[in-house]
Ligand SMILES: NC(=O)C1=CN([C@@H]2O[C@H](COP(=O)(O)OP(=O)(O)OC[C@H]3O[C@@H](n4cnc5c(N)ncnc54)[C@H](OP(=O)(O)O)[C@@H]3O)[C@@H](O)[C@H]2O)C=CC1
């Protein structure tokens with residue numbers, strides 16, 4: 001089995017290199033090997049590589065920068081257009097595509113967790129580009145798996161937990177929004193879920209496989225503020241010096257933290273369909289986080 005993996009140095013891509021290695025020959029690329037904004041280069045890569053499965057965690061993930069002109073162009077090319085190109089090329093080869101999307105395709109106005117059937121209504125350019133990418137891939141080939149996840153955190157790459165640890169070492173107090181709720185999801189969990197799906201695909205062979213769009217996040221929920229407190233509390237308990245204690249992380253409303261892109265207040269995704277279809281348990285968000293924080297805090 002040949003697997004083409006994009007974004008190998010991103011949070012999820014890095015973990016996928018490890019998780020996919022036992023399942024076949026992995027051809028892992030980064031933006032230096034192939035710029036996904038270059039459609040012809042992307043087509044050439046796939047035609048030369050001839051994969052059985054394309055796994056695509058590469059994305060333009062700078063949510064605020066996506067609002068300006070250059071960021072908007074890039075997020076459109078990488079997030080909205082490239083997934084459709086992958087789908088077209090995969091269809092020609094008889095390959096499948098596993099792709100990732102986000103809670104930011106929703107506006108967050110719903111009061112309960114979002115199901116796959118709920119209408120999307122992104123608040124910003126990043127969310128719009130991700131929604132277009134889902135659609136382009138789903139139109140281009142029936143052999144797609146789109147996994148919508150949220151608040152990704154890994155030891156490798158940048159994320160909110162690392163930002164909080166850095167700020168808590170520099171400042172005397174932090175102000176963090178408490179009216180946006182979701183589930184921090186570890187990059188390793190997403191990679192493990194993906195490997196499990198690839199194995200199920202391999203086992204299915206030419207039998208039908210439940211391709212489609214699924215919500216896959218860690219269990220439980222929290223706000224960015226309580227998440228920051230958890231991260232800082234963990235670091236202090238394990239003997240790391242910070243200037244801020246969890247009590248000095250002050251809850252604020254989204255209005256008090258203006259950003260170029262608005263974020264959904266409700267980022268919760270309902271994972272019932274994913275769990276019942278694939279028989280995979282999704283552990284509570286705090287479970288994956290301890291291990292990641294240990295790794296982050298070990299690195300000077
Ligand atoms: N981060 C999060 O909180 C969330 C992420 N997601 C989705 O999950 C997936 C994985 O995200 P995550 O691992 O956090 O993302 P990262 O930002 O950590 O990594 C993205 C990777 O994409 C690559 N990339 C960006 N632009 C290009 C380009 N033009 N050509 C080739 N490669 C490019 C980057 O490579 P390079 O560094 O070389 O530019 C980088 O390695 C994405 O689809 C994202 O939308 C969903 C929900 C939450």
Ligand SMILES: Cc1cn([C@H]2C[C@H](O)[C@@H](COP(=O)(O)OP(=O)(O)O[C@H]3O[C@@H](C)C(=O)[C@@H](O)[C@H]3O)O2)c(=O)[nH]c1=O
Pocket residue numbers: 061062063101102103104149150151152159160163167174175176177180224257259263
């Ligand atoms: C740094 C900081 C952020 N915040 C707020 C801003 C924002 O509402 C929230 C999270 O901040 P970030 O900018 O780190 O998170 P953001 O980049 O919006 O994270 C998102 O990334 C994309 C790729 C996704 O797909 C989403 O699932 C989600 O993980 O915290 C504070 O309130 N105080 C602070 O000091």
Ligand SMILES: [Mg+2]
Pocket residue numbers: 061062063
């Ligand atoms: Mg960010």
